[in-house]
Amino acid sequence: MAETINGSGGSLRNGYFTRTRAGVSLLFFVNGLMMGAWAPKIPFFAKALSLSEANLGVMLFVFGMGSLLLMPIAGLQIARFGSSRVVQMAALLFIPTIVGITLVESLWAGTIAIFLFGGLSGAMDVAMNANAVEVERSMRRSIMSSCHAFWSLGGLVGAATGGLLIAVIGPLAHALLVAGVALILLAIARPMILVDRPHPSERRQRARLPLTPLPWLIGMIALFSMIPEGAILDWGALYLGNELSASTAHSGFAFAAFSLAMAAMRFAGDLVRDRLGAVATLRLCTAASFVGLIVAGQAPNVTLALIGFGIAGIGISNMVPIAFSAGGNIPGLAPGIGLSVVTSLGYSGILFAPSVIGFIAEYTSLSAVYTAVSLLNLVVLALSGLARHADRAGAT
Incomplete structure (x- = not known):
């Protein structure tokens, strides 16, 4: 069972530093992989819903709105429950959405699917960055840049293989394969994720965005x-x-x-x-x-x-x-x-x-x-x- 920290950056074993860093890096890779896999699916998504370029632009705007609406909600939940619990839940909900955006056949279904895809991507993004902050505190060294490098690496893998896989096995099989690989990587990462708990003062913070500039x-x-x-x-x-x-x-x-x-x-x-x-x-x-x-x-x-x-x-x-x-x-x-x-x-x-x-x-x-x-x-x-x-x- 993973050790826990109290948010104050208590001293932990050097070996545990390696495990927690590997765990959060895998989370970044999974998120990047999913986003990279989405890029070559966009033309198929547009074709399935008969979207013009203007309508596709509206759909991509819905994607962005989903991210911006769910990111603050994820932040508030992290303050209550800790980043490790929120990132695991967000990832579990996010991964199947790659299949959802592949199966849509109506405009309303497509709107809901892309909103959830963008929103849960953003929620996972906030939570994994928060977990990386906690790992930085426990290690007393910087790791954020390398975490984002793993996101870039995941995006590169997802985008580079997506078009080829879609051409060979089809859009649905590609989505199922990506979701399956992402779930396996999440399962590998799960026991290594730093289990953090908010400070008591953080639990008492009211559920609102900060007024401080x-x-x-x-x-x-x-x-x-x-x-x-x-x-x-x-x-x-x-x-x-x-x-x-x-x-x-x-x-x-x-x-x-x-x-x-x-x-x-x-x-x-x-x-x-x-x-x-x-x-x-x-x-x-x-x-x-x-x-x-x-x-x-x-x-x-x-x-x-x-x-x-x-x-x-x-x-x-x-x-x-x-x-x-x-x-x-x-x-x-x-x-x-x-x-x-x-x-x-x-x-x-x-x-x-x-x-x-x-x-x-x-x-x-x-x-x-x-x-x-x-x-x-x-x-x-x-x-x-x-x-x-x-x-x-x-x-x-």
Whole structure:
């Protein structure tokens, strides 16, 4: 039976540190795997419901609304029951939804299915980040960046294998296979998950979002860090193809360059943060993001744009993990409550900003958009001192 901690970061065995870190890393991988597997299913989902591009956009908006509505609810439950219980329940409910979105045949069923898929994905996201914060406290070292690297790795596996599997065995068999693998990985992770309990003061907190500005300001760091990520994910290929005359084969390299750099740096990010501290690391990463987006936006050719996107990936890689870690270590606030605010604001950037960017780009250009988006990093730099709360994970 797994040991428990009381939220104060009590001393535990070094071997247990390895198990709990492996457990939470597997949770991140499972969530990323599910999200990666969803990407190649989108065309089949749209075809099954006869959705136009505009209607598919509405459905993706419902996905985002599900995430933003269930994230705060998950945060409140974490404050009551602890992250380990909530993450296991959220994961068990989330995994079957990949099958649900495959079986839908009506518009209403599709709306409900994608709302639950997005909502439970967000709930699991908040809970696994809260559990990672608790593991950081117990280990007295940073692990958040590597956890997010495992999410990126899971997303890469899910996306890279999804199209091939769907073509070979069909959409339903693919969904069942993904759900089965995810359940097996969850079963492996379950005995290794750090079992945490809230402080008594956290149990007494009323079920409402915090009025103190600190979590909202840290959430702004996450928001302005994730908007560029969404801009590159959804518009990078179009930018290379339409404005820099890249071939179809090369147009997908924008996000590839960005994501490979981001994943690699996330595995190294914890070591950098432990050496330099969260504030200095955030400032260096923000500067790299700023430079990379400027280079990409002003690039005269594809090669220089890809270099810019790679530099931006190096920078953005550790900005979000630091913001999440800081949100889970706000003094006097339950980790789940702080994280629900930070994650909700952060993910709103990647979920909704791309649609706004499309509207702006229609009247200007994507080159101008990437150049303008780089300025958001100046806001992050202005708020970077708040990243000091992320260092509480190693100080408690």
